[in-house]
Amino acid sequence: xxxxxxxxxxxxxxxxxxxxxxxxxxxxxxxxxxxxxxxxxxxxxxxxxxxxxxxxxxxxxxxxxxxxxxxxxxxxxxxxxxxxxxxxxxxxxxxxxxxxxxxxxxxxxxxxxxxxxxxxxxxxxxxxxxxxxxxxxxxxxxxxxxxxxxxxxxxxxxxxxxxxxxxxxxxxxxxxxxxxxxxxxxxxxxxxxxxxxxxxxxxxxxxxxxxxxxxxxx
Amino acid sequence: xxxxxxxxxxxxxxxxxxxxxxxxxxxxxxxxxxxxxxxxxxxxxxxxxxxxxxxxxxxxxxxxxxxxxxxxxxxxxxxxxxxxxxxxxxxxxxxxxxxxxxxxxxxxxxxxxxxxxxxxxxxxxxxxxxxxxxxxxxxxxxxxxxxxxxxxxxxxxxxxxxxxxxxxxxxxxxxxxxxxxxxxxxxxxxxxxxxxxxxxxxxxxxxxxxxxxxxxxxxxxxxxxxxxxxxxxxxxxxxxxxxxxxxxxxxxxxxxxxxxxxxxxxxxxxxxxxxxxxxxxxxxxxxxxxxxxxxxxxxxxxxxxxx
Numbered sequence: 001x002x003x004x005x006x007x008x009x010x011x012x013x014x015x016x017x018x019x020x021x022x023x024x025x026x027x028x029x030x031x032x033x034x035x036x037x038x039x040x041x042x043x044x045x046x047x048x049x050x051x052x053x054x055x056x057x058x059x060x061x062x063x064x065x066x067x068x069x070x071x072x073x074x075x076x077x078x079x080x081x082x083x084x085x086x087x088x089x090x091x092x093x094x095x096x097x098x099x100x101x102x103x104x105x106x107x108x109x110x111x112x113x114x115x116x117x118x119x120x121x122x123x124x125x126x127x128x129x130x131x132x133x134x135x136x137x138x139x140x141x142x143x144x145x146x147x148x149x150x151x152x153x154x155x156x157x158x159x160x161x162x163x164x165x166x167x168x169x170x171x172x173x174x175x176x177x178x179x180x181x182x183x184x185x186x187x188x189x190x191x192x193x194x195x196x197x198x199x200x201x202x203x204x205x206x207x208x209x210x211x212x213x214x215x216x217x218x
Numbered sequence: 219x220x221x222x223x224x225x226x227x228x229x230x231x232x233x234x235x236x237x238x239x240x241x242x243x244x245x246x247x248x249x250x251x252x253x254x255x256x257x258x259x260x261x262x263x264x265x266x267x268x269x270x271x272x273x274x275x276x277x278x279x280x281x282x283x284x285x286x287x288x289x290x291x292x293x294x295x296x297x298x299x300x301x302x303x304x305x306x307x308x309x310x311x312x313x314x315x316x317x318x319x320x321x322x323x324x325x326x327x328x329x330x331x332x333x334x335x336x337x338x339x340x341x342x343x344x345x346x347x348x349x350x351x352x353x354x355x356x357x358x359x360x361x362x363x364x365x366x367x368x369x370x371x372x373x374x375x376x377x378x379x380x381x382x383x384x385x386x387x388x389x390x391x392x393x394x395x396x397x398x399x400x401x402x403x404x405x406x407x408x409x410x411x412x413x414x415x416x417x418x419x420x421x422x423x424x425x426x427x428x429x430x431x432x433x434x435x436x437x438x439x440x441x442x443x444x445x446x447x448x449x450x451x452x453x454x455x456x457x458x459x460x461x462x463x464x465x466x467x468x469x470x471x472x473x474x475x476x477x478x479x480x481x482x483x484x485x486x487x488x489x490x491x492x493x494x495x496x497x498x499x500x501x502x503x504x505x506x507x508x509x510x511x512x513x514x515x516x517x518x519x520x521x522x523x524x525x
Contacts, residue, residue, distance in 0.1 A: 162241045170243040171251035171369045174260050177268030184400035185315045187268035191261045198257060 082116060083108050168198045239357045246360035247369040255325055256369055262321065262329030263368040265398060266449075271407065273397040273460065274389055274446040275414070277320070284439030289318055291431050292413050295423065299409045315400040316410070323390045329368075330386060331377040334452070338366035385454030389446050402450060404466040404473075411464050415445045419461055 085091070085105040095102050137143055154161045175190045177183035240246055249256045265272075280288075296313035304310040358364060361371045381387065397410055408420055413431070416422035423431050430436070448455040450463065466473050 159242060162243075165241055165243045168257055169252045171245055171247035171256065171260070171367065172243050173367045173369075174264035175268070176264050181312070181315075181401045184268045184270070187264050188315055188317070188398070188400065191264055194257060194261060198254070 083111075166197065166201075167194050168201055245365055245367055245370065248360075248371040248374040249369070251369060258322060258325040259329055259332075259369060262326050263332055265319075265396075266329055266333040269398040269400070271399040271402045271448065271450050271463075273407075273410065273448050275395040275397065276444045276446055277393050277395045278442040278444075280439050280442050281435075284435050284442075285318070287430075287433060287435040288414070288439045288443075291423075291428070291436055292316075292318070292410065294428070295409045295413045296406060299405050303403075303405060312400055312403060312406055316406060317396075317398050319396045319398065321394055321396055323392075323394050326394070327382060327390055328374075328378065330382060330390075331380050332368050332373050334383045335377050335380050336368075336373045338372075383452075383454070385447070386449075389454075394446070395443070402463075402470065404463055404470070407460070408464040411445075411460070414440065414443055416440075417461075419465060 083105065087105055087107045089105045090102045091105055092102050137146075174194065175183070175187045177187040244251060247256060251257070293313060296316055300311050300313045361375075363372055365372060367373070382390065397414070399406060411417070412420040412422060425432050445457055445460065447457070448460040448463070450459075455463065468475065
């Protein structure tokens with residue numbers, strides 16, 4: 001939807017004006033920009049000078065634009081106009097096919113919600129700089145950090161690391177009550193839970209075999 | 219002399235990370251724990267340990283709709299008993315916990331043996347110790363004596379040659395259904411008996427109050443149910459014993475009241491007996507004194523008359 005060049009251009013908000021104007025002038029033929037108009041007027045002046053602009057999306061993720069992002073208010077209400085083009089304007093040069101007419105800009109609310117924050121950088125999940133998925137990242141440093149977190153968690157909570165066994169495969173004793181009525185009732189509930197789990201497993205197996213039979217696997 | 223390697227602070231402060239051979243929820247089992255038989259054994263041992271009172275019935279080819287109708291009637295009757303017994307400060311709801319359950323006798327027998335004959339000390343001690351005792355020996359072989367759960371090889375080897383507990387030998391043949399109670403409550407037992415096996419002492423609900431009890435499904439189902447016995451606190455009671463328990467008026471509190479009444483009546487009888495001897499002595503003495511006084515009076519009267 002937004003071309004790579006436009007993204008690069010909007011990311012380069014902090015580069016000197018002279019060079020940016022040059023970029024824009026080069027891009028005149030593409031006739032599209034996605035630089036933020038509502039929130040940063042000084043840059044928008046150059047951006048609107050380009051013939052057509054699709055929308056003022058939030059800035060893309062880039063290291064040098066991060067200070068700019070923090071200062072910017074988040075797009076919250078749907079009533080705020082975020083598109084720089086009024087609805088109904090034909091967007092020249094955006095047609096993908098040769099024999100297709102140019103697409104026409106729509107109302108802001110007709111675009112999906114995810115469009116408006118698709119370029120906002122995602123916040124890091126943990127303070128230590130890594131989620132569980134980081135163990136499989138390419139960066140060795142991040143992998144090591146994630147592994148360290150996992151080790152620390154394992155040390156703090158040994159039972160959490162133990163493999164989760166479904167109740168119908170456990171062999172530890174079920175609660176046997178403590179002689180009181182409440183204990184007996186709780187033990188009964190635990191037994192019912194086991195029965196229900198076994199029943200669910202059986203039914204799932206039946207469903208699976210039925211499906212495989214229908215496919216002709218058996 | 220070679221110096222021992224220095225321990226880091228973490229190694230000294232904490233034990234070795236328990237990456238156990240067996241997960242804490244899956245200690246080694248004699249039979250594979252994913253078998254249905256193993257899971258049934260787990261359930262039955264829990265049932266036998268947590269249920270102080272259960273009734274055993276023989277059921278002969280009841281249909282699903284008959285089971286359903288009987289369960290419905292039973293739950294209605296038990297809810298009535300609950301409502302009668304509960305007070306605002308002490309609500310009683312045993313009815314949802316009183317269940318009819320068909321058991322597989324071939325797994326119920328070993329469960330009975332395990333519960334009766336296998337009592338490792340770890341179970342008898344406080345639960346805190348029992349739960350903490352599982353982690354350290356997570357690497358031990360399956361037939362190590364410190365595995366003491368019901369599915370363990372120890373439980374199997376120590377019980378499988380034993381005979382069934384006394385009174386149970388003949389009961390567990392054929393199809394068996396259990397009625398399990400969370401507490402020994404004679405009133406609830408009486409309600410169950412009056413619904414499932416009505417008799418003179420435990421009359422069935424009246425047709426006027428409970429017409430659905432006289433549905434064809436309920437009645438045909440009840441004809442196929444026979445009371446075998448009861449198991450109360452590990453002891454087996456026959457049908458007469460069950461009726462005696464169900465006939466205790468006022469439940470356990472009533473039994474206590476009877477006992478107190480009996481003891482006080484014994485006391486009063488004793489005091490009466492002891493008192494009676496003294497009283498008779500007193501009466502004799504008093505009679506003798508009266509007689510003597512009269513004699514004296516008579517003597518004096520004679521004297522005065524003579525003088």
